[in-house]
Amino acid sequence: MILRRLRALVVEPDSRNHWQYTASMVGALARRGLDVQIAAVFPYQPVDGIEHIPVVRIGRRRDGGTSLAQSAYTRLIEHMERIRGLLRAVRVLRPDVLHLHGAIGKFDFMYFRLARFFGARVVCTVHDVGPFKRLDLFNRFRYHAADLIIVHSSNSVTTLVDHYGLKRSKITELPHASVFSTPRDMAWPRATAIAALGLPAEARIVLFFGDITRRKGLDLLIDAHALVCRHHPQTHLIIAGEPSEDFGVYRDRIAQHGLGDRVMIDLRYVPSDRVNLYFSAADIVALPYRAIYQSHVLQWAYAFGRPVVATAVGGLGEAVSADGTGLVVGGEDVEALARAISRLLADGDLARSLGDRGLEMTRTKYSWEAVSALLDGAYRSVLGSGADPEARMLRPADR
Secondary structure, eight states: OOEEOOEEEEEESOTTTTHHHHHHHHHHHHHTTOEEEEEEEESOOOOTTOTTSOEEEEEEOOOOOSSHHHHHHHHHHHHHHHHHHHHHHHHHHOOSEEEESSOSSTTGGGGHHHHHHTTOEEEEEOSSOOSSSSOHHHHHHHHHHSSEEEESSHHHHHHHHHTTOOOGGGEEEOOOOOSOSSGGGGOOOHHHHHHHTTOOTTOEEEEEESOBOGGGTHHHHHHHHHHHHHHOTTEEEEEESOBSSOTHHHHHHHHHTTOGGGEEEEOSOOOHHHHHHHHHHOSEEEEOOSSOSOOHHHHHHHHTTOOEEEESOHHHHHHHHHHTOEEEEOTTOHHHHHHHHHHHHHOHHHHHHHHHHHHHHHHTTTSHHHHHHHHHHHHHHHTTSOSOTTOOOOEEOOO
């Protein structure tokens, strides 16, 4: 009898925001000996170290058009193409585990049963559980239709059980791994990064990074920055990310505080070389969120050894407190936010120790070697072979 390795097909419907994370995960699973492939929307950005892993195309990104009707039509075509491509891949590859890293469309849960027909168990990683996300009803259907839900905080577990009515046994909490295997290799010397940004050598940098929406609390940080600058006038705020709303309200707030020369703005999907520059220059990474379950920005901060100031919301404050990597303040408390930032600017030893702790977390708790072992165990558990991550499940090869 010929035996084969556990076979997993990892689906990444967004080949931009989470692509590096998914690619790193797949590489780690392959190093553990799993037969793993990626199903992705083309085009995607190649990632070093996983060139040997096949990437299956399940669709391509299209221009949405100018009118609402054209945009809706484009989304419908994309959804149909991705579902068709995914089911074709499942039928041909016959994975033991179909692992989705995001929704393919509103109605993707309708096809989970068909995936099971071809022998796959459906695992969904949910980065933002809800209920602040739209389409909450579709999330409910998706969560109940999957065989296993993976989340990154106990707060997410509580929401799934209390708000969505899931059984606790259907949920696995895993750390949100860092995308970096050698974090500081990509860092610039801080003085070089400051100079590259055209800022004074004595500048102190607070970084706000990532998608810009109201729930991310940028308005709170701008108000706090005005307070910080009274005592630390050399402080600059860098805002880098893609807005999901009118940024004019933030520009107005910056102008009202007279902070035009103390704020640097980069409104786009930030390319990787610029990401490295911003985090290398930063003294502090600020996460003043109103609502969140976890944040990949936190892992970027850890990887570059930067202390964080975060609000006690969702799994964010939970992670920072447990890891000992920053200061946690109450939500929507501008004065507390300003005090925490000022404290780290004034106490270099504290800031360095918190940043070093974050870097240590990247190399241990949040390393892909550690997290992939737990994920391997979760796969085997949902397949009914026990939860031991070191166990090697081999089964007769498909005829």
